[in-house]
Amino acid sequence: MRGYGMILLINACVRQESRTKRLADHYLQRFNEPVTEVDLQKISFPLADEDFLSRRDRLCEEWRLDDPMFFLARQFASADRIVIAAPYWNLSFPAALQQYFEQICVRGITFMYNAEGIPQGLCRAQELVYITTTGRDPVPWDYGYGYVKALAESYFGIREVRLIQAAGLDMIGADTEAILAESIWQASSEERQRTKREQQKKTLTPVLVVIVFVIYLIGCVAVLMLAGWSPVLLMMAIPLVGMIAGIIYVLKERRAVPGSR
Numbered sequence: 031m032r033g034y035g036m037i038l039l040i041n042a043c044v045r046q047e048s049r050t051k052r053l054a055d056h057y058l059q060r061f062n063e064p065v066t067e068v069d070l071q072k073i074s075f076p077l078a079d080e081d082f083l084s085r086r087d088r089l090c091e092e093w094r095l096d097d098p099m100f101f102l103a104r105q106f107a108s109a110d111r112i113v114i115a116a117p118y119w120n121l122s123f124p125a126a127l128q129q130y131f132e133q134i135c136v137r138g139i140t141f142m143y144n145a146e147g148i149p150q151g152l153c154r155a156q157e158l159v160y161i162t163t164t165g166r167d168p169v170p171w172d173y174g175y176g177y178v179k180a181l182a183e184s185y186f187g188i189r190e191v192r193l194i195q196a197a198g199l200d201m202i203g204a205d206t207e208a209i210l211a212e213s214i215w216q217a218s219s220e221e222r223q224r225t226k227r228e229q230q231k232k233t234l235t236p237v238l239v240v241i242v243f244v245i246y247l248i249g250c251v252a253v254l255m256l257a258g259w260s261p262v263l264l265m266m267a268i269p270l271v272g273m274i275a276g277i278i279y280v281l282k283e284r285r286a287v288p289g290s291r
């Protein structure tokens with residue numbers, strides 16, 4: 031069985047009969063694995079007032095990041111996959127989701143600033159899926175998904191942020207079930223294509239490596255026969271330098287990427 035690690039569902043749905051939650055449940059079925067759910071309706075968030083901010087800043091400065099105050103931030107940072115289910119409300123999402131973001135944006139846990147003051151993500155997840163439904167057709171500049179995408183990419187360092195949505199559910203004459211089914215079908219077919227592309231990449235990469243290596247070996251032998259050992263040694267040094275540069279690059283990347291702390 032394929033292991034997906036910790037799948038975190040941030041549930042910002044409010045209504046009992048939430049269509050957004052239905053979409054999210056459908057999406058999560060594909061993993062066939064337990065999901066850790068944070069139901070925002072069940073959390074009574076503290077007010078982010080001045081006392082709250084000073085306490086948080088003090089704890090961060092003293093590097094006391096294991097304080098219970100940061101539980102949600104630590105949980106978010108350590109998730110392997112993140113799914114946010116939030117209905118489209120007043121051009122964005124319910125306020126509880128913003129309160130949740132206020133709790134999890136913690137320096138040293140979900141992000142940090144580098145020497146130039148640019149945020150660097152510290153979250154393990156490489157993928158965030160934002161699931162929403164709207165009453166009307168969505169406006170092009172979307173403060174819901176658009177905002178979450180910007181936050182996830184620039185602060186949390188999550189490389190892939192995707193949207194699954196069913197739009198126009200409250201329009202007069204809208205066939206709600208058909209729109210939801212269409213959205214589920216589209217999400218599934220996109221997912222299938224992604225999986226196919228990933229598999230192709232996985233099989234193609236080692237084949238390409240072997241082909242390049244064989245060409246390189248043939249080149250070495252040809253040069254050896256035509257010009258002797260010295261140019262061959264030079265030819266061998268070039269990939270070695272390339273390999274060292276590659277390892278340094280990967281190590282540097284890992285340091286900037288969340289979850290590899």
Ligand SMILES: Cc1cc2nc3c(=O)[nH]c(=O)nc-3n(C[C@H](O)[C@H](O)[C@H](O)COP(=O)(O)O)c2cc1C
Pocket residue numbers: 043044045047048049050051117118119120121122163164165166167168199200
């Ligand atoms: C408080 C509130 C604000 C809403 N604001 C918008 C809006 O700005 N644009 C829109 O298209 N639909 C809006 N809607 C409609 C919802 O997006 C739509 O009904 C959605 O499917 C609700 O999701 P749910 O079934 O998961 O609760 C709003 C609904 C509520 C209750």
